[in-house]
Amino acid sequence: MAVKVASMGAAAHAALKAQVARINALNVYPVPDGDTGTNMLLTLESTLKDAADAEYSSPEEASRAVARAALMGARGNSGVILSQMIRGACDVLAEHGALDAATFAAAMDGARERSYASVREPVEGTMLTVIKDAARAAVEAVEGGEEDLPAVIRASAVEAHESVRRTPELLDVLRDAGVVDAGGLAVAVILDGLYACVTGEEIESTFEADDNAPDLTAIHAEEEAWGYCTQFVVSGFSGETEEFEEHVYGNGKSVLVIADEDTVNVHVHTQDPGAMLSYAGGFGRLARVKIEDMEAQVRSRSEARDGGGRAPGNVGVVAASRGAGNRSLFEEMGAVVVEGGQGANPSAADLARAVEEAGASSVVILPNNKNIVPTAERVGELVDAEVRVVPTRSIAAGLAVMVGFDEEGEPEEVAGEMEEILGSIHSAEITHSVRDAKLDGRDVPEGSFIGFLDDEMVAAGASLEEVALSLAEKILDQGADLLTLVRGEDLDRDDLEKLAEAIRALDEDIEVEIRDGGQPLYPLQMVAE
Numbered sequence: 001m002a003v004k005v006a007s008m009g010a011a012a013h014a015a016l017k018a019q020v021a022r023i024n025a026l027n028v029y030p031v032p033d034g035d036t037g038t039n040m041l042l043t044l045e046s047t048l049k050d051a052a053d054a055e056y057s058s059p060e061e062a063s064r065a066v067a068r069a070a071l072m073g074a075r076g077n078s079g080v081i082l083s084q085m086i087r088g089a090c091d092v093l094a095e096h097g098a099l100d101a102a103t104f105a106a107a108m109d110g111a112r113e114r115s116y117a118s119v120r121e122p123v124e125g126t127m128l129t130v131i132k133d134a135a136r137a138a139v140e141a142v143e144g145g146e147e148d149l150p151a152v153i154r155a156s157a158v159e160a161h162e163s164v165r166r167t168p169e170l171l172d173v174l175r176d177a178g179v180v181d182a183g184g185l186a187v188a189v190i191l192d193g194l195y196a197c198v199t200g201e202e203i204e205s206t207f208e209a210d211d212n213a214p215d216l217t218a219i220h221a222e223e224e225a226w227g228y229c230t231q232f233v234v235s236g237f238s239g240e241t242e243e244f245e246e247h248v249y250g251n252g253k254s255v256l257v258i259a260d261e262d263t264v265n266v267h268v269h270t271q272d273p274g275a276m277l278s279y280a281g282g283f284g285r286l287a288r289v290k291i292e293d294m295e296a297q298v299r300s301r302s303e304a305r306d307g308g309g310r311a312p313g314n315v316g317v318v319a320a321s322r323g324a325g326n327r328s329l330f331e332e333m334g335a336v337v338v339e340g341g342q343g344a345n346p347s348a349a350d351l352a353r354a355v356e357e358a359g360a361s362s363v364v365i366l367p368n369n370k371n372i373v374p375t376a377e378r379v380g381e382l383v384d385a386e387v388r389v390v391p392t393r394s395i396a397a398g399l400a401v402m403v404g405f406d407e408e409g410e411p412e413e414v415a416g417e418m419e420e421i422l423g424s425i426h427s428a429e430i431t432h433s434v435r436d437a438k439l440d441g442r443d444v445p446e447g448s449f450i451g452f453l454d455d456e457m458v459a460a461g462a463s464l465e466e467v468a469l470s471l472a473e474k475i476l477d478q479g480a481d482l483l484t485l486v487r488g489e490d491l492d493r494d495d496l497e498k499l500a501e502a503i504r505a506l507d508e509d510i511e512v513e514i515r516d517g518g519q520p521l522y523p524l525q526m527v528a529e
Contacts, residue, residue: 008197013044015193016186023189025435026182036182039079039345039371044190046073046347047086060245063094071378072349078127078183079345080374081115085131085187088114101152105142108135108156125171127183133163134191153195160188177437227253227271227384230291234264236284244283251276253384313407315414316358316385319366319398320346320376323489323518326395333402341369341395341519348375352382362386362411364418368398370455388415390422393455395519396486396527397427421529426478428453428471428526430464464491465499468524472503480528482511488523496524 016023016037023037050069067090070083092110096103112135115128122128137159141152167181168174174181195201230252237244244264252268264283270276273291280286319330322341330337336354340346355363363385365376370393380387388411392398404417430451437444444450444460451459451467459470475483483503487496493516500512517525 008194009044009048011197012190012193013041013048015189015196016041016044019185019189023182023186026179026185036078037186039075039077040082040183040186042075042347043070043073043079043082046070046349047083049073060094063090066090072352072382073347074375074378075345075347077371077374078186079347080378081118081127081183082186084115084118085111088112099149101147101149102142104149104152104156105135105138108138111135123171125167125169125174126181127187129167129170130160130163130181130184130187134160134187150195150198153191153198157188157191157195160184160191164188227269228273228291230266230268230270230273230276230289232266232277232280232289233287234266234280234284235262235287237262237264239283244280247279248276313360314362315405315407315409315411316355316360316363317366317402317405317407318351318354318358318363319402320351320368320372321395321398322520323395325516325518326399326486329399329515329517330402333399334405334407335366335402340372345369345372345375348378348382351376351379355379355383355385355387358385360385360407362388364405364411364415365389366392366398366401366418368392368395386411390415390418392422394427394429394525394527395517396429396484396525397422397425399486399515400425400484400527400529424529426454426475426480426528428475428528429522430467430471430524431522433460464523465495465502468499468526469502469506471526472506475526475528476507476510478528480510482513482529484513484515484527484529486515486517486519486525486527488517488519488521488525490520491523499524 020037020041023040026036047066047070050065050073067083067087070086074080074083088110089107091114092107093099093103096106108131112132115131116122119128134156138152138156141155146152146155164180164184164187167184168179171181241264248266248268251272252270262284266280268276277286277289313334317335318338319335320338320340321327321330322339322344327337327339336358338346338350338354340350351365355365363383365379365387367373367376367389370391373389373391373393376387376389376391379389390401392401401418401421404414404421406414406417409417428451430449433444433446433448433450436446437450439450439457439460442460448460448462449464449467450457451471453459453471453474458474459467461467461470472483485496485500485503487493496514500514503512504510519525
């Protein structure tokens with residue numbers, strides 16, 4: 001089964017990569033950074049890379065490894081949901097020795113169940129609906145007596161595409177934008193790839209291990225730098241394997257338990273390797289024991305990086321950001337910066353590395369983009385630090401929230417202060433339309449500037465100044481004392497100075513500040529306090 005599943009994964013990747021531009025173009029808003037397809041492709045690619053060249057002796061081991069790899073590489077909302085689909089399917093595949101029609105249908109239903117459970121408030125008309133409908137079609141085909149695997153996959157794929165076509169009927173925002181759900185289409189395309197694989201159709205996979213690709217095994221070790229990396233073999237194993245595995249998984253992290261007849265190979269990160277070895281010794285003879293202090297390695301790396309060691313504060317903060325100016329501003333205020341934002345979402349692994357780098361036992365993450373929020377919410381599963389997410393949705397909002405950061409404060413109080421600031425501000429940003437659209441029944445031609453206020457598209461016009469002043473007026477109507485303008489890489493400084501004066505002319509009491517951010521795609525971001 002492992003070979004077939006691996007081949008199907010590569011085929012799914014190839015199919016998705018061939019359609020990624022089409023999927024990205026389905027962004028509800030006509031902005032130049034639609035990245036649903038890219039996020040799902042990178043999530044799948046990371047999963048494949050992490051499993052490349054690995055040999056698994058059991059479906060259980062392969063399932064756990066692939067599920068973890070999917071979570072580690074998850075990017076953006078769509079990538080996180082895809083990782084949970086993979087995890088749900090893997091949970092089912094681990095229980096079966098062969099991939100047949102019934103197993104595939106059960107795996108699809110497992111993907112449906114896990115993905116719905118991962119979302120606090122599931123919305124129909126999205127990729128969740130598509131996986132639900134595709135799973136139902138597979139299950140109904142098997143219950144109807146179909147035993148041919150390709151036929152069941154085809155039934156699932158056909159229904160997935162039908163479900164995609166129905167998404168605008170379930171979600172008003174899709175209907176108004178004249179598009180189908182991008183994540184849902186990606187799910188259907190992945191199923192197309194699976195069908196092509198099992199029928200022998202040619203889909204040339206563009207995935208291959210790159211000699212220059214990072215050593216993900218090493219990266220994982222850094223992310224799981226907690227306790228002691230403990231490896232050993234139990235030979236002459238006697239006892240209940242399930243009981244043994246449950247104990248190891250329940251008392252450690254980054255666990256691999258590989259069982260082969262009467263030999264069990266174990267890799268686990270634990271705070272008490274002695275207790276782990278004593279327990280394992282009750283099941284057989286121990287050999288090839290290796291113990292490494294992961295936390296000491298991290299301290300050593302941190303001291304080398306900081307030139308003698310920077311004592312971590314009580315609280316750390318990680319911020320996703322783009323643009324040299326924004327990076328400098330965040331770092332000056334004490335944040336560890338992860339490169340990423342609109343059009344380039346960081347993975348859960350990227351954020352986990354930054355949390356480890358922060359070095360504090362409690363870390364606040366500022367996603368600074370709505371599509372990074374769900375990824376940030378998964379980071380706590382990957383690190384030992386206590387993680388709190390303050391769901392900032394723009395770089396400008398993140399900069400404003402940093403005012404409440406105090407590295408020596410109590411974690412709950414610091415996070416609470418930052419959340420309070422977030423609740424009191426208004427964020428706006430301007431980009432340009434990459435296709436013809438409609439705004440409140442008004443035509444918005446391709447190339448127009450469009451303005452968002454608190455994630456809602458509320459202004460459009462032929463010039464940036466026109467849109468910026470419209471946004472400023474709406475902000476002033478809601479009440480504001482300070483308006484900070486964050487300049488993107490495509491906006492001239494002199495033009496921004498003139499704009500600032502025009503905004504001051506709207507209200508003599510408003511204080512306007514300018515920051516050089518350097519973010520791409522969005523020439524201007526604003527935050528009102």
